Amino acid sequence: MTTTALLLLQSLAGIAGAGLWLAAGFSAGSPAARPSRRERMTVLALAAGGTVALAAAAAMTIVLAGHGWWFAGEKVTVGLPLTLVGLVASGAGIVWWLRGGRVLLARTLMLGGAYAMIAAVLATWLVGYPPQPVATAVLAAAAALATGLTWALLGQRGRRVAAGFAGLLAVLLVGGAGWSWLSDTAAPTIAASGLHLHGASVPTGGAPAVPVTALRTPDDAPGELHAVELTAARHLVTLSSSERVEAWGFGGDGVAGPELRVTEGELVEVSLVNRDIDDGVTLHWHGYDVPNGEDGVAGVTQDAVAPGERFTYRFSADEPGTYWYHTHQAASEGVRRGLYGMLVVEPEGGVAESLDLALPVHRLGGETVIGATDGLQSFTAEEGESVRLRVVNTEQTPIRVTLAGAPFRVAAVDGRDLAGGEAVEHRSVRLGAGARADLVFTMPAEAVRFETDLSAASVVVIAPPGVETDTGEDARLPREVIEVPELDLLAYGDGARPELGPFTAEAELVLDRLPRFVGGAPGYAYAVNGAVFPHIAPIEVREGDVVKITIANRGFDMHPMHVHGHHVLVLSRDGVAATGAPLWLDTVDVRPGEVWELALVADNPGIWMDHCHDLSHAAAGMMMTLAYEGVTTAFEHDAHGNRPE
Ligand SMILES: [Cu+2]
Structure with a gap:
């Protein structure tokens, strides 16, 4: 089962478990000294179902931890303890209730236990990874106060007691949201972000601070x-x-x-x-x-x-x-x-090729635009000549492209040549947002068609002189790009892997979707390591560092992560080492559930953006920096109308 499916099922099992225990608590309602047999069976069945669901959630948590701690961390350290406390409380409540103990306390325990189980699920959807102590404490306290409120209501302890618990709960929840707002909107501290480093106050290890304005091409x-x-x-x-x-x-x-x-x-x-x-x-x-x-x-x-x-x-x-x-x-x-x-x-x-076309692929006005325009575009090349198509995905989501009619080589990706790639046929190349691929082929006697999976109508046809290209039927032909499998660039080509030396720095980027405040406004934001721009701690490096970067995607969206000023060498994806030609990317399309290991050589000092190139995700929080020690900037992301995404 995929990591993404497990993440979803684990949460569903947790919700089902909490829901069934909640139902058990509400079903155990009879004030009679001894509940009826039917009532007992109902409550027991609900509790048993809830326990099975929680056990399944726990088992999936363990499997997820095997896929990577990023997928399970808060489930193990926050979710499991809360679930266990909930189970013990609910279990004690149900036993007490079955033995005819005090119904009020028995039901309060059962429901309170269910609240703890709900808090366990919320830890994943509100707090995320890494778990944050304050948010975790708020969740646990909310479950406790809700239990108190339940006790007051069920036991008819009077309005003042109930209002007291309700008031405390409201204060806690408002306070928790306020704390979240403060931490998401406060100016980032020097330690928390490279974006607000100013002048001489920066720790530079003795070296003088270098402003980004000094890092320009020499006159x-x-x-x-x-x-x-x-x-x-x-x-x-x-x-x-x-x-x-x-x-x-x-x-x-x-x-x-x-x-x-x-x-x-x-x-x-x-x-x-x-x-x-x-x-x-x-x-x-x-x-x-x-x-x-x-x-x-x-x-x-x-x-x-x-x-x-x-x-x-x-x-x-x-x-x-x-x-x-x-x-x-x-x-x-x-x-x-x-x-x-x-x-x-x-x-x-x-360039070595006779025909060299640059083809940015974009969407505008509902149409797919390749280069300057949409629709069918044709070019000519003599049979036997070589042709290079430089394809860029300027869109926000991945595209697949292919050539129908000729075997082709992927000669370069993201501006770096790929050594030793065999010519392939009936394969598509997937390009994340912002990514590029150079497709090279030898012109056959018949027309060759460049297709994307965005549109059947917008295609580029290259044909020898005199060969018909505009048949007027292209939109109705079956499209090769839809049918053919994707080429795996991690296993494409060959070539010696570069010796980068031992890693001197490491960074982990855990991608997720969480409720956060971006620019002061609440939203279902895109987060890295549980935080949103400008509060995501930067990757801090020194010039000369060899940095190992691990990116794990816990969310259900694709995130084409783009680092400025550098290319990263792909080491592995989902634990499988890259075996093809060394793959140097500037945009790494991390699909849901994937884990990528990358190497970056810190050879270009500065404060560099590192962000999702689905720019709507960047605008919704998924931006951070790669910050070199000693580099400062006087520019501000919230001044002069600046919006760095
Ligand atoms: Cu994204």
């Missing part, structure tokens, strides 16, 4: 200048249906911004101008490991660029590969509306 950086200006503006985009859709963009007529194609060795200088994006914009170079001050995160490495303002980014084109750029200011809306484009760094001497 005298070598390379031929490749200068571009990008203007962020609202515009209308015409879809293939002739429908005009409002979009935000970085220039050009298409949905995606201008394709930035630069050559290895050049010095890239991009001037960003904001014409009329009221929320402000920035440029983040997704997957391209620029110096920290060029990273374009509003509130961390710069202030958002307001309408009429300008910001210039500079970096050396020294890592050939496929990347993309997008705004990192209120990006959950900005990227969705079109504030993105492709960045391709061609190797010195040019």
Whole structure:
């Protein structure tokens, strides 16, 4: 059984157990000295059912602990003790009741025990992992006060006693929510977040503090200048249906911004101008490991660029590969509306392929847009020529893509070449939000079709000259991408695994969904280690560290975790070591129940965002930082309209 199914079933069993014991407590209602046989059988049956359900929940907890402590921690340390206390109380109550003891106390014990069992379930859904002592104490106290209230009501102890328990319970619950609000909205302390480090107050181990503004590309950086200006503006985009859709963009007529194609060795200088994006914009170079001050995160490495303002980014084109750029200011809306484009760094001497297409895949106006537009797009290549498709998922959720009509190689992922990958056919490649793959194939005599699982109508067809591509029937053909299995990139290709040296730092990221306050507002938030932005403790490193990062997903959503300024080497997924070519990713799509082990080499000092690239999740709390010792920022995520997601 999968971890996710176990997580769900364990909670359901816990709820069923508590519910059945609660029903037993309510059924044991007769004030008669001896309950009737039928009543006894009902209560016993409910209690037996409840006990079986709780035993099943406990067994599943043990299995979950075997899948990883992250999935079971609070269930073992908080849930099991509360359940045991509940069972002992309820069990004592039922025995007393059967023997004709005082009905009031017997029922109070049975119901109070059930409250403790409910608190055990809530520990998972409210507190999460790691268990927090204050929240745990609130849960236990709430169960105790609810028991007192039950005793007062059942025993008709008078309004004042009942009101006393109810009042205390209300104070506790309001106080608990208030405490949660305070801890989620208070300014993070220096120890808790790299985002609010200011100047000289930072512990730097004796070394002088370095502000992120000092971590920029040097003025005298070598390379031929490749200068571009990008203007962020609202515009209308015409879809293939002739429908005009409002979009935000970085220039050009298409949905995606201008394709930035630069050559290895050049010095890239991009001037960003904001014409009329009221929320402000920035440029983040997704997957391209620029110096920290060029990273374009509003509130961390710069202030958002307001309408009429300008910001210039500079970096050396020294890592050939496929990347993309997008705004990192209120990006959950900005990227969705079109504030993105492709960045391709061609190797010195040019690309080896005759046809090289950059294909960002996006959704706009209900249509799937590949590159500039939706619908069918065709290109030509001579038979025997090689073709490279640089695919980027600019969406919030994973996509699957494939080529129908030719075997293809996955030549690169996330801007890093994959060595030794065999050509495959009838396989799809899954791309998490933000991820890229370069698909390379040799042009056959017939047309080749690039498909995504988003749309049958939006496809890219490449054919030799003279071969028909627009049959007008494509939307009705069965789509290969739906039917073919996924290629497992962890087992694809081969090549020597790099020697990174011993780990000098470790970090655990446990992903979950919990009720929290994000930006002061209550919500069902996306949390890392039980906390939400800006209160998630950063991954703290020193330059030169080799960091082992473990990511476990306890939730029921996919989380494409994206670390800025670095690539991570995939070590294992769910305990199975990666066996293919070394897989260096900047976006790791962690599915529900999965555990990934990654290695990161801390070689690019700064304060770097590490967040979910389902940007709606980032906006709902799932953002943190990778913070180098001694690096500070004066930018603030809640000032100047900055919204770093
Ligand atoms: Cu997510």
